[in-house]
Amino acid sequence: MKRTTSNLRGIVPAMSEWVVKPGDTLRVFSPEGDPRDPSTDLSQAYVVPEPFLLQPSYFTNFITTLPFSTKEIEELESVLSSKMPKRLLAEVERAIDEFVCTIALQSRMATWKQIEDRLVLILEACEKAIVGAQALLELTSFKVLDDSVFRGVLSADQLVRRMLMDRVDFENIKLNVDLDPILIPCIRALEDVKKKNKRGRKPEVVFRLFLSRLSKALDAEGLKLTVPSNDNVFDKAPPTFVFVTKVLDLCIDKGKAAVVASELDQSEKDEAVRALSHYRKSSRALVHYFRDGPLT
Secondary structure, eight states: OOOOOSOOEEEEEOSSSOOOOTTOEEEEEOTTSOTTSTTSOOTTOEEEEESOOOSOEEETTSSOOOOOOHHHHHHHHHHHTSOOOHHHHHHHHHHHHHHHHHHHTTTTSOOHHHHHHHHHHHHHHHHHHHHHHHHHHHHHOSOOOOSHHHHTSOOHHHHHHHHHHHHOOGGGOOOOOOOHHHHHHHHHHHHHHHHHHHHOOOTTHHHHHHHHHHHHHHHHTTOOOOOOOGGGTTTOOOHHHHHHHHHHHHHHHHHHHHHHTSSSOHHHHHHHHHHHHHTOOOHHHHHHHHHSSOOO
16 A cells, blocks of 8 residues: 655654665654554654664754755855766765754754663563563462362462463463563664763764765765865865865854754754854864864
8 A cells, every 4th residue: 555745754863874875765654553554644654764773863854954055056166176066965965964953953862871771671671571471370370289288278379270270261371471572682782882882982973973974975076085284274275175164164054044943942042053153163173173083
């Protein structure tokens, strides 16, 4: 059964090494039921990339950065002294959108600690379910002996068990609790999440990932990002480096505008604008980011 709609939100991972690319497999999910069924309400439905990786994520269309204007594209092309490839344009715009959303929605997104706590809660519930099932079997099985026959009376335990024998068809009751399908992925996910928490993240990791995305987008077009020496940062910087600085300025401006136009609370808007402003770096500062080692 097929169903057509254009109002579905998508799940996007907060800026990380995992990048959802055009052509990736997508699946529609709804907690209300099968999204293909016309009777299923799609108000809670969203699009999930596959394979899905467990990490902080956000919905599309909650904060939207505007694409580059014709004038802005021309300015970037003048820096590169060439036509801006469509793929480069798309990658840069996507990187900007993900960077802005990750910064602006930081206070709302799930943390690694919260994800870890949720996994632990599930594992604890599984353990309780297994223990509970075992306890139920022990309480209801008629193959349990006590000293009733020696005391001349039936104990409460034996009375209840005997009642259940007459009224319950135990052959049709299958109390086989196999929670491995839940336990195994949760245990593996928990190990991975704990490693991420223990390893920690570099300061300003989101910004470093953003710079990395820009560098890789340029490299994919045969435009190697060249970092100037400290002596000529303010003299004649390589075109690709100037391109990155201009993209960053546009990113901050577009990000602030998107935040102001969003449905965030005013206090959240103020914090997001302040956070974005922090990333308006000088050329000299950007040089240090690129020279301090791997960006991610």
